[in-house]
Amino acid sequence: METHTDVFLLTLVTTTVLRGLGAGIITGVELITLPARRRIGLVRYAQFARAHYKGGGVKVYAGITVLGALLTILLSIAAFLLGKPAAQTRCIMVSLMATILGFVGTGGAFPAMQRLWQASDGDEALLADLLDRFARWGVFSAIWHVVAFVMLVAAL
Numbered sequence: 110m111e112t113h114t115d116v117f118l119l120t121l122v123t124t125t126v127l128r129g130l131g132a133g134i135i136t137g138v139e140l141i142t143l144p145a146r147r148r149i150g151l152v153r154y155a156q157f158a159r160a161h162y163k164g165g166g167v168k169v170y171a172g173i174t175v176l177g178a179l180l181t182i183l184l185s186i187a188a189f190l191l192g193k194p195a196a197q198t199r200c201i202m203v204s205l206m207a208t209i210l211g212f213v214g215t216g217g218a219f220p221a222m223q224r225l226w227q228a229s230d231g232d233e234a235l236l237a238d239l240l241d242r243f244a245r246w247g248v249f250s251a252i253w254h255v256v257a258f259v260m261l262v263a264a265l
Contacts, residue, residue, distance in 0.1 A: 135247070203260045210256075214249035
């Protein structure tokens, strides 16, 4: 029993750290990167976004977020199987639901970014539409990834 508790706690701490990193990265994008659009202009921001989001940092973020999501699923199952306290199990389940919603946001943002990679700088209306869509879905995603992290902190 002691070993299950230790493994569960270690997994919960690891998952919380990963979800915190992922939530911090996406929140940083929303709070720091997106406002730069207004300061540097639409076309220059589109060029920056193409370079930024094709870079290695996005792959690191995806890895952290996907691993955190998989561990959240594992924690959800383990909380039930190990009979963890109801409050802790609820927090983990809310984190899982928030994780799913965070990925819904990512699913809405990523296609806009993919289209931006192909879009011409000469079509400013299309650039604005794609960047607006990316920002809306990105904010939605960031909110839910932060909720997922906070709920894991509460589960600790």
